Amino acid sequence: MLILQGIPVSPGVAVAEAVVIDNEGFRIPRRFVSRDAVDDELSRLQSATDAVAADIASNRDAISKQLGEQYGAIFSAHLQMLRDPKLHAELEELIRDRHYCPEYAVSRTMRGYAKAFQELDDPYLAERAHDIFDLEKRLLRNLLGRRREELSHITTPVIVLAHNLTPSETANLDPQYVMGFGTEIGGAGGHTSIVAKGLEIPAVVGIGNFLTDVSGGDLIVVDGDSGRVIMQPDEETLAYYKHEAEEHRTFAERLETLRDLPAETTDGSRVYITANIEFPHEVNACMRRGADGIGLYRTEFLYLGADHEPSEEEHHDAYSKVVQEMDGRPVVIRTLDLGADKMGHLPLAEEEKNPFLGLRSIRLSLRNLPLFRVQLRAILRASAIGDVRIMFPLITTLHELRQAKMVLNDAMEDLEDEGVEFNRDIPTGMMVESPAAVVMIDKFLKEVDFISIGTNDLVQYSLAVDRSNNHVADLYQNGDPAVLRLLDTTIRSAKQANIPTSMCGQMSAGIDYTMLLLGLGLRRFSVPPSAVPEIKKICRSVAISQCEDITRRAMAMDSAREVDTFLREQLRQLVPDIMLHY
Amino acid sequence: MTEKTVSKVVTINNEQGLHLRPAELIARMANQFESNVELIKDSERVDGKSIINIVTLGATKGTQLRIEASGADAEQAIAALAELFDNEFLDTETAEQT
Secondary structure, eight states: OEEEEOEEEEOOEEEEEEEEEOTTSOBOOOOBOOGGGHHHHHHHHHHHHHHHHHHHHHHHHHHHHHHOHHHHHHHHHHHHHHTOHHHHHHHHHHHHTSOBOHHHHHHHHHHHHHHHHHTOSSHHHHHTHHHHHHHHHHHHHHHHGGGOBOGGGOOSOEEEEESOOOHHHHHTSOTTTEEEEEESSOOTTSHHHHHHHHHTOOEEEOOOSOGGGOOTTOEEEEETTTTEEEESOOHHHHHHHHHHHHHHHHHHHHHHTTTTSOOBOTTOOBOEEEEEESSGGGHHHHHHTTOSSEEEEOOTHHHHSSSSOOOHHHHHHHHHHHHHHHTTSOEEEEOOOOBTTBOOSSOOOSOOSSGGGSSOHHHHHHHOHHHHHHHHHHHHHHTTSSOEEEEESSOOSHHHHHHHHHHHHHHHHHHHHHTOOOOTTOOEEEEEOSHHHHHTHHHHHTSOSEEEEEHHHHHHHHHTOOTTOTTTGGGOOTTOHHHHHHHHHHHHHHHHTTOOEEEESHHHHOTTTHHHHHHHTOOEEEEOGGGHHHHHHHHTTOOHHHHHHHHHHHHTOSOHHHHHHHHHHHHHHHSTTSOOOO | OOOOEEEEEEEOOSTTOSOHHHHHHHHHHHTTSSSEEEEEETTEEEETTOHHHHHHTOOOTTOEEEEEEESTTHHHHHHHHHHHHHTTTOOHHHHHHO
């Protein structure tokens, strides 16, 4: 049994067989070969080895000719490894005696060697593991040929393990079969995590190097609550996790009883808990959990999933489906928030040095007006059939807000000319997610109908931490006193201006922060559908006066650690039966 | 055919120890002989014909190794391998041609 610690990003527990996705995105099948097929499989391995050897030899000759003999030497070493008698004896044994398919045998054996290299004291020799991986990849590429298996072809329950999964790869995971996933890199606030949460797939990211220790088909536990990934769990651990999964279900069932009750504090303040969604089908989860509406409808999936630019009709279909199903409850549609870590197939900026400070989000829309207009028209059309609100992301300057509103006005005029129905008074708001927007909030509040605080970006921009960089991910702290002050300013100003304030982003779904946020004056939370019941449970367990007291004390503290410890303790005292995710 | 075991203690003198290139030369040389060849470092014993095994010894400069060969051409094998160590694996061109 091997226990790895990563960053938990999507709650829940899953136990299933591993599917390992290598950097090139193909998976290694754990197939077994029948007794009669052993010789065929061995000769398949033989021809793959020959082909790779020929390949390496021609590389060596080309390089030697170009740069001199000594440069070709590395390829000679690769050839020697490829022909290594020990390696082949081991492969043959796995195929002949244990009936592994050559792909699985190669992956297992080579990963074992790579691990042995990595464990050497000499850093230069440890680095040579890369040479082993390179050979593994060459052999696999040759063995798999055109039969590379795609993630989307999974048809049995699995845990996906990869170096990294892009948000779009994650979005394409089928929750019916993908029970959980774990990745070597990634941070708490990355969009991969958001997508995982949306799909309600337990997930752990930022585990560090571990793919050498695992082979496809191994039994794996992913604990999305504690951030643990367990390989080859023993009986006791397995039993524990089966019990844990059961607990999750029971607790969820208890929360279910809150579904039709309002989120109201014990002293009678009404709180609105809306849901963040990514895909239209998530509306079901929102309804099931009694959300008061959709507080954030992300629209990136339209661009990420498809292989073409989405048409106005495609936008409109996706929006009107959600609006109809929400049946009169508000739906806040956020315009395109692509860029940085979410890239579709759009003609985006050339490689950017600092994508999070680059051409993303509203900036991208304002530079691609035709694309922006298509989306705005579709949103406006959907406003004819329900309570649709429109929200612009990452507004940093007043100029951007005014520009965006102007484009929206143009779209309205066009629709009017065409005699198309829409809501002329569609509430228009902005996300507050840059420190600049907070500093200028009084001015912004005069020009919007609502605001929504996007804590993920606000925290990363104010603390200057890239939340997806695992070298500094630990510096990304929602509870930082600087963040609390920014929130306080924003919520207080909005209250004075009588502008409704919501909060989306991870902090609003973090049960530790609910009381703090209530104390700051927040009455609208937008959280993943799965978090609605918990947040409601907390709201119904506390009084605003208690929360204000907690907030006053937290605001006087000096560090995120102090704040977080304090909040956790308060939650434990005031809402003892909430399941703590630690 | 006589089964003979011959062995010799050698010291690694080249700067980088038994990294990929020296390991390759050893394995290539060892594979030219019929005898079994083993490299022994303390209690570790690896197949001298396996480059991967040789690298996993993690033998650095100054390490003493015992090379052991058993088989009909054991003596020739030990002589050839010892020469590689003595030359600090520099003599690649000659090795290539033999």
